[in-house]
Structures are given as structure tokens and as C-alpha cells.
Amino acid sequence: MNIFADIREAVLTALSDLTAEGTLPAGLDTANVAVEPPRDPLHGDMATNAAMVLAKPAQMKPRDIAEALAGKLAADPRIESAEVAGPGFLNLRLAPAIWADVTRAALRAGTDFGRATLGQGIKVNVEYVSANPTGPMHVGHTRGAVFGDALASLLDFAGYDVTREYYINDGGAQVDVLARSAYERYREAHGLEPEISEGLYPGDYLIPVGAALKEKYGDSLLNKPEADWLADVRDFATEAMMEMIRGDLALLGVKMDVFYSEKSLYGTGQIEAALKRLEDLGLIYEGVLEPPKGKLPEDWEEREQTLFKSTQFGDDVDRPVKKSDGAWTYFAPDIAYHWTKVERGFDMLIDVFGADHGGYVKRMKAAVAALSEGRVPLDIKLIQLVKLFKNGEPFKMSKRAGTFVTLRDVVEQAGADVTRFHMLTRKNDAPLDFDFDKVLEQSKDNPVFYVQYAHARVCSVMRKAAEAGWDMSDARLAGADLSGNTHPAELELVRKIAEWPRHVEIAARANEPHRIAFFLYDLASDLHALWNRGNEEPALRFFQEGDEAASSAKIALARASAVVISAGLAILGVTPAEEMR
Template sequence: MTLFTRYTAHVDAALDALTAAGTLPAGLDRRNVTVEPPRDATHGDLATNAAMVLAKPAGTNPRQLAEALAGELRTLDEVAAVTVAGPGFINMTLHDDVWRREIDAIHAAGADYGRSDAGAGVRVNIEYVSANPTGPMHMGHCRGAVVGDALASLLQFAGNTVIREYYVNDAGGQVDVLARSAHLRYREALGHKVGAIPEGLYPGDYLVAVGQALAQEFGDRYVAAPEDEWLALFRNRAVAAMLALIKDDLALLGIHHDVFSSEAELQAAKKPEAAEAVLRARDLVYDGVLEAPKGETPEDWEPVELPLFRSTQFGDDQDRPIRKSNGSWTYFGADMAYHYQKAEGADQLIDIWGADHAGTVKRIQAAVAALTEGKTRFDVKLVQMVRLLRGGEPVKMSKRAGNFVTLADVVREVGKDVVRFTMLTRRSDAQMDFDFAKVVEASKENPVFYVQYAHARVHSLHRRAAEAGISAEGADLSRLDTQELALVKLAAQFPRVVETAAAAREPHRIVFYLYDLAAEFHAQWNVGNDKPERRFLVPDDHGVTAARLSLAAAIGRIIRNGLSIMGVEAVTEMH
């Protein structure tokens, strides 16, 4: 139980007492009652909106209810003062020993400090990356990969059971193009002159090795053979090679999926037919004709009867075809079945998509709602593109890749931790610049450096203290004063930040919090530059040094826990 959940329970008990006394009617909905830090730290340590939320349904004055509730809260031993502000907000100030005990709680919990059971084991399937298996990972995939992986770790830390999934789009026309591109490289490997890569094929050098492997396995058997003899075979071999390449690239970022689901296997298993049958049984698929395209109608447009999903019943703009006129599945039809398959093994679904897929959100949400009868929560997190810069100038494309910057090249240049942390320094739906020069800059303006530097400082402090023969063992935390306890109050918010970030599906909140915590730690550290008695290490006062060492160790622990959720290593030295 965190400090905030403990005081939520205290507020709840106080409300029970008022109900028992007849001050409040029974059965009030308390779900919107919160206990959180006040916006202005001078108002106290904790604030609750209980009186504001409950006064109207209770038929009473919020200020009057707040005074009654404040009276109950003043009886708590840990509470030093309770005040009522404005129309009925309640602020509580806790005794300093509460915060000193929180330092002990951080040390006792260690790597589990901030861990929560709020997720209650609910199974959440998070699908992220899902890049077409037609080449190596590029930086267009990077941000979604990091956001998805960090969100998965965050939800696990908050008590959910998480399934990390990658959807392999291996049934569309793009993998046929891949097979033809591999065949070209296969012929090249056998000594045939192929010239410039034809328009429409994948030009990257990464397919050279695929062609060489095919040449070694099959010799010249398929050089002059008709396409229908080798297309499926080359497609399977090329997709397998690309998936191996993609997995290696993701591993450079520390990303490993639990499940790789194949679109081709999904269709072979008749999953789309099963989904269609379910929807027809509920009268949610019918045979109808799409409206003509808006604006000028093409001369060759003809009304064709198609099976249409009633997505407008679930908030979409129009009903959607699930099959094409030739009977094959539309992309939506296959995707609908895929989400149905995921929902069979999870209580909640989350998709991480590029912002260019925003137009398909409503229809997939409609399909999930229809297929699961509204029982499965489904969220889509849209991720904006990242603009790559070097010293403010756009980065040139990679020749090896053909037309993009590979993720592997970026990770090898600046490091996994820099890439991961940087991708989480803004909301995922906000535009981002990734400047190779700035992300490795040693300054406060670079959040990666600033947070890592705080942790390295903590490590350096303990090393120097050990050299001076000073330990935090048995520290008397009463030596910490109000200024130092302000840092503890911020540290104690970490468990609450974890829960709110998980509930909002927003891992960037952890990074924002870590930056604020690091800033406060650096600020207290820097006071010692002008006032030697305020330094964390005071050689002639072992008592105060031990207390500050314990405080610094608690800050270091929280930074490690937060970075661990982000998949970032907490460094002990800055180079």
C-alpha cells in the first residue's frame, strides 16, 4: 500500500464515520474521490476533493461537508494539520516522521518500490511495431517500438499480465514484391547481370544475402522458371529472413515479443470466416452496395454488392466492406479477424499505430466492440513520426537500406538507452525531433543526460563516503530538515505516478517524473556549492552525512526503478 492509497483509505474511513453519524446519506458513489499532492506545495502535503465531489449528491453545502470531514481527519496521528480551502478543498500536512519513514519504505521495498497490484492480473495484449516483413527496421518504426515496449513494462509493474505481440503482415501484395526482389538478387548471386533495380522492387542491399542463400540452396533451378513455380517458395524464405533481421534489430533496443502472429496463418485457419459468421449471426454483416465515392465519380465505377459490416452502429462514419468483389478479404476484414483472435486470449487490447493510420481507428474499434459484445477494452495509441537531424540539419538516407535510416545504425551510434529514453520525452502523439548532436549533449536541456547524471552522482557520493569511512547504515533520519524532506515528498509520489501512468496508458509520464525528481536532487546538490554545510558529504559530521546518504540512496533507487520500466540502464559513471 502506497502513502497515497493509505490516505485514500483514511478519507474513506472518515466518510464512513460521517455516514454512520447521519451527516452523509448511505450509498454515495465515491469513485471520483481523490487524494493527491496539492498543486501548490505551500498548501500542505495531501489534498482531497471528497467534499466537492460528494456535496451535491448528498444535498449539502461543500464547505460545510469539508469542515466535518476535516474534523475526522484531524484525529489521525500522522496528520499535523488539516485546512479547508476555497469552496471545500481539504489540505492535509503530515508530520515530518511520515516522510522519514518513507525513506525506510523505499529501502525496504528496493526494486519493488512503486510496484502495484492495481492491474489485478488483468490480461492485456499489446501489439506494437508490426512492421511489414520487407526489410530491416528503420527509424520510422522506432518510436512505436519503444512506446509499446515501455507501456508493456509499465503495465506489468502496475500488476497486469501482459502479452507482447507482433503482427506479421505476410499475406499482402508487399510480400509478393519482396519475393520478386529476392528472385532478382538470386539471379544476381548466380552471376546474371540484373542492372538497376526496376521501379516497384525493393532496392536495399539487405536482400543481397537473401539472394545468395537462395542461390546456394536451389542452384539455377528457378532462374528461368515461371513465377508461379517459385513465388510462394521465395516469399516464405524471404519473409523468414526479414523476420530474423527485424528480431535482431529489435534486440538492439532490448525489445523481445512473446508472440508473432502471421496474417497468412490467420487466413489459412479460416479466422476471417469465423469472425464473419459471428457477425452475421448478430445481424452485423449484410450484403449491400457501397455509396459512390464522394466528389466526381470515376467513369469505371460500378455498384457492386459486397458483405458490409454495420460499423456505423458503433460510431464509425460508414459501413465497411470485409471482402473485395473477387471474394478475397479486404485489409479491414483480415484485421478484424486478427483482433477477434487476440481478444480470445486477453481481457484488454492495446494497439500502437503510426499516426498515418488514424483514419482506421474507428472501424477497428467498432469491430472489436461488435465481436466481443463490448466486453473487451480496446485502446489505440497513435505515435507521430520522428524527424532525424544532425546539428539541426536533416539526416540523409541510408544507401544500404535503399530509402531510409536504419534503426540499427542509430542505436550503434548513440546507444540503446539514449534512443529509448529520448523516444519517451514527449507524448507519443506529439511531433518529435531526434537530433544526434543534442541527444548526447551533457546539459540540463538533455533529459537523458540529466536523469542519468543524477544517478551517477548518487553512486559517486556513496563511493566517496565509503572512502571517508562513512556509511548510511543506521542513519538517524531526524537529521534531515524541511528542505531535504521536500525531496522525499517528491520521491514518495513515484508509486502514484506509476498507477496514474498505467491507467492512462502513458509511459512518458514516468520520464517526466524522473526529470522532475532529478532536477530537485541536482538543485539540492548545487546548494552545497555555496554552502559547505548543505553538502551531502560533510566529512566532519558523520551523522548528517549518513542521513543524507540514506536520502540520496532512496533517490537513486527510484531513478533505477523508473528507468527499468523504460528499459534503460541506470549508469554509475558519465563519460
């Protein structure tokens, strides 16, 4: 049940009737007609901008349209009143029975309440994390992993056919550096002094890899030229790193559907095929790029390269796909990789990148637009940095120095649920502070605790009712007489429950899972407010001592709140708390 969508449909029907009667001209575009909560709850339960949106194309005064629309909506039994406000906004109050219906709908649907059909029939690929397989995942990867995973769950909840994908960057020079670094640890495993020269990865995480190499190869690789061992050690070390990464992701509750290897694109003709497609579209040419704007680098020299006409799709400059020496640029395999996504039948692509990939956005969007001839949209979400704090002091991170804070460090100290929720308390493109003391604090200022506490409070009421021997199953509660839930604090809570399906659609359309965390905090606030009112007014308490019928009505509302909280937390990948310790 999406009451906002239902009432919007009623508004559109009323507008159609007014058109048929000649009150409104034919052919009006109603796509921007919205029904949403009013800014001031005192104005009503809902408001529509229909008159304001249609006034100019209809060449009518907004108030005239609003008054005609109000007359039509007054006949709808779900609408108690329709009042014109200001220049032409229409405020709606719903019949009290509607709120009881919302509570029942949530109880009957359970955690499926709010599921949408927005993405029905649409296949979407969400690529996230995609960390270089050169070491453990750090805290920056953690935020990207949580965001991508929550976004995938949100889209699934909204009806999309979602594939979670990790692109293994195992085709570039960094995996050769990994191999050389692992080889030094292999030498160390044989009692030799490792030569961790500038540019190699010095982290201790490669010590077990060196020991494993020794176990597999014995001393057969010692004192051999690099050409003899590089390929084998590279494959061995890359797989060892991916095994570590999979373990880190599992610790966070992240499970991928597909791990796609960049290396699989090389030597298979896939890069050539993708670029041939662009060439056939007239988008590949041989040319010379202009020097970078600003100060001219001392080593700059004009070189003819193979270029992609990305400027035709909104990029700032055309981009090289092949160097003057004939080697592929980093961009070429990425083009081919995205072409495989198009060929695999995805209707929509989403990439989750770190903030340092901002310069890559336009060229990648250009490539996908060209390859799919505009059919497949690509949305790229940039993840801003995370600043870690503990005991009032910032944590420093340096991957090259081998002293960085890992995903595992964060999860082991804060827990997966706390980590995931807190990583979604800011929009993805805003910086985020992660203070280990504050995220574990039990206060209203900690959204993780506040939402979990709301769910735990409902669970405590359910346990108390069970101890009294009452049947408080969802089916039983859905059949209770809910007509007495009319106090303003109760209505405020059920109105918030009613907004859940609408918020799911809004968040899914924008690819913004942080909206779910924000909504859950607001819902928890309304539940806590009603709970606290019950301390002052016993008639509002969820558990009415000795009165099963009265308790059923109150507990139905509490339980409906818990159902929505549980559904929202599931999208975020967080387990609801049944009690707080």
C-alpha cells in the same frame, strides 16, 4: 507504500463516518474523490477535492463538508493539519515522521518500490511494431517499438499479466513484391543484371538475401516461370527479413513474447470463423457502400460487397470484409487476428499503430467490441512521426527509394539508452524531433543526460562512503535516524519520491509511459537542486566528512532517489548510469 492511496483511504473512511453520523446523506458516490499534490506546495503536502465533488449530490455547501472532514482527519496521527481553502478544498500537512517512512519504504523495497496491484488478475496483450517484413526497421518503427515496449513494462510494473506481441504481415501482396525483389538479387548473385522495376524494393539490404538464395538453390530457379519459385522465395525472404527485424529489435533491447503470422490465418478457417461469429450476431450483410464524400472518383462504380455493421459501434461507415470478386479485404484477416486474441483469454488489448493508421482505429475498435460483445476493451495508440536532425540539417527518409534511416543507424549513432529515453520525452501522438547533437549533449536541457547524471551522482556518493569504510547498504540506511532530514530542499525531494507510486498508477491507467520520463526528470531536478544547495550549505551535503551517522541520514535520502530513478529507467528500458564520462 503509496502514501497518496493511504491518505485517500483515510479520507474515504472519514466520509463514511460522517455518513454514519448523519452529517452526510447516504449513497454518495466517492469514485471521483482524489488526493493529490497541491498546485502550490506552500499550501501543504496534499489536497483533496472531496468537498467539491460531494457538495452538489449532498446538497450542502462545500466548505461545510470540508470543515466536517477536516475535523475527522485531525484525529489521524499521520495528518499534522487539515485546512479548508477557497470554496471548499482541503489542504493537508503530514506529520514529519511520514517522510522518513517513505524513505525507508523505498530502501526496503528497492526497485520494487511503487509496484502496483492495479492490474492484478488482468491479462493484457500489447501488440506493437508489427512492421511489414519487407525490409529493415526505420526510425518510425523505432519510436513505436520503444513506446510499446515501455508501455508493456509499465503495465507489468502495475501488476498486469502482459504479453508482448508482433503481428507479422506476411499474408498480403507486399510479400509477393518482396519475393520478386529478392529474386532479382538472386539473379544478381549469379552475375546477371537485376531488373529492379517500378514497384519493387530497391534497397541493398536484399543483396545478402539473393546470395543466400543462390547458396540454397544454386541456379535451379533461374529462367523459371514465377509460379515455380514465388512461394519458396517468398517464405525464404520473409524469414530473412524477420531475422533482420529480430536483430534490430534486440539492438534496441526489445524482445517479443509472441510473433503471430497473418499467413497462418489463411486456409485454416479462422477468418471464416471470425466472420461467422459476426454473422451470427447479425452484423454481416450484403450491401453497397455510398461513394466517398467529396469529389466522386472517375472509376467509382457501385458494387455489392460483404459488409460489417461497424456503424453500430461508433464507426463512420460500414466496412467491407469481402470484395465483390470474393477475395478478402485487408480488414478481414485483422478481424480474425483480433478474434484470436479474445479467444486466447486476454482481458484487455492494446494496439500500437503508426500515425498513418488513424483511419483504421474506429473500425478495429468496432470489430473487437462486436466480437467480444463489449467485454474486451481495445485501446489503440497512434505513434506520430519522428524528424531526424544532425549538424542542423534534417535527415530524409524514403523506404521505397532504399535510402531511409534505419533503426540500426539511430541506435549505432546515439546508443540504445539515449534512443529509448528520448523517444519517450513526448506523448505518443505528438511529433518528435530527434537531434543527434542535442540527445548526446551534457546539459540540463537534455533529459536523458540530466536523469542519468542524477543517478551517477548518487553512485559517486556511495563510492565515497565505501572508501571511508562505512556500511551504506540499503538495509543499514533504512535503519538510520532520518529525523534530521527536515530542510525544505530535503522535504521537496522526499515528497517527490512519495509521488512515485501514484505516478505509476496514473501512467498505467492512461497507457502513457511518457509520464514516467517526465516524472524522472522532475525527480532528478529535485535531487540536483539539493546537491547544489549542499555546495552552499555544507550541512546539506550527502557525504558529511568524518561523520558516519549524519552521512547515513543524508545518503539514505539520496539512495532512495536513486532506487526510484533506477525503477523508472527500467520501465523505460534504460540502464542507469553509475558514472558519467
